[in-house]
Amino acid sequence: MAGENSLRKGRRAPYGLLSPGMLWLILFFLVPMWTLLRIALSTKPNAFLPEYEFTWEWSNFSDAVSRFQPELVRSFSYAAAATILCIAIGYPLAYYLAFKAGKYRSVLLAMVMVPFFISFLIRTIAWQTILGQEGPALWFMETFRLVTITDAIGLTSSGAFLNTPQAVILGLTYNFVPFMILPIYVSLEKIDPGLISAGQDLYSAPRQAFRKIVLPLSLPGVFAGTLLTFIPSAGDYINAELLGNVKTSMIGSQISKLFLKESNYPEAAALSFIFMAIITIGVLVYAKLLGTDELSA
Template sequence: MTAAVVAETTGASPHPEPQEHSPKRKLTGYWLLLPGGLWLIVFFVLPLYSLVATSLYDPDGSVLQGYDMTWAFSNYWHALQDYWSPLVRSLVYGAVATFICLVLGYLLAYAIAFKSGRWKNLMLVLVIAPFFTSFLVRTLSWKLLLRDDGFIVNTLQFLHIVGADGRLLATPVAVIAGLVYNFLPFMVLPLFASIDKIDHRLIEASSDLYSRPAVGFFKVTWPLSLPGVVSGTLLTFIPAVGDYINAQLLGSPKQRMIGNVIQDLFTKANDYPAAGALSVILMLLILVMVLFYVRRAGTEDLL
């Protein structure tokens, strides 16, 4: 007998409605979210609250005497007035380093995805190999490479690209080079993940339709790789702007970035309100820029 006949004889519905989930089953999802929620509260919400509160302390207080909460919003204005130069410098250095990483990373990711063949996994390992050593050690190695009597400077002087008294250390070139080297893998990996998913037959189809390679790239490859471009630029730009190791080891006081200023205010000057205000300003500025960039870039495929 079919289900319909049985239903007619018994009076039951041939398609019984699903039973409602029990309250215990409904709570299972919330219990699973609980560890992650507690982690975010302890290590994100509370530190963020503490940072914002610190930025509103009385600027006339001190570490020894303590700070009073006076809701001193003027700290933000004074921080911008006093430290706008390293803030702008950080944004410029971060943008230049991100652009260089995008160019180099795209070429490398494209080569790994389409040209590496059976060496693909090995090349990916080589991309992330620098992560096996300390960030500090990698930056110090660049300091040795760019030293005044090093091979790179001597070669550039021989080619008359750099003057006889020219140098690379303690210049913006050295700081940006360090940023590019340290954050290039953050650009390559998202780009590779996006480019590797592109169906190569689409690229072949563009050439079959008599499209020039450059036109085919900008009509097919580039649009399909945009999710990786957006992810890579964000993963590179955000930490590059807040970095202070490269500027401290490869630059001079003229190349100080906002991270160096915040570190000195917290550890040397003990000016917690100014340091907190600068940190909040930097965070909000990057947040606004990221939201604008993501909105303009169009990232439906990232969701």
């Protein structure tokens, strides 16, 4: 009898354990999502009054897409460029931290995280100084007569660094690269060095060992890092606003303007939904390609 009892308890226990999380999810994710969806399908007869009419107004979605297509494309391209740069910078750095840094590891790790003690906004504004006309970046390039080269390879636009798309991508990369380094570091750090030695014992060249052992085992880190950099950079617009120009605005600022300047909540909600849907689909496809079963690692 007693045994049966505890078995039954055992069956219910998982739900009990899940309930705080489920409650959280329902209250702070599903309910707001539902509200957002309702608003996205409503009309607001008077822009200044807080009343909506739920009318299945699908045109909010088509209007948002046709009006903000350039910003949508721009947001995702900038985010993709920044993410690729983050991998290019973050992977070698994480590799070094995990395998080569030795006793300096904790110091170097701390250095990756220390910038977070300063506000996101201040760090981005600091880039205005660095990239500006009187900043060190241009000073360096002018001293070494590199401006024609950087112009040619598209790093600068007619001798300017600040207020260009390149500066926006650079800002995004800078601001989100730690989110790439840390997950990759964690997945690399867990790799048993014995595996690499074993590979070498079996006559693998260092490059082969990296390709066949280290890289596959670190992919979950790359996957997590990509999500952590791509999603926030696609939605970020502080960088676009502070480091870009009138033609670099991203989707976040458009949602904000729809909501705050035009009092058009339905279209703002619709645009948010479109943005989230694209990201969700993108993530699912990406997970399919990279294999999600390793994500649990």
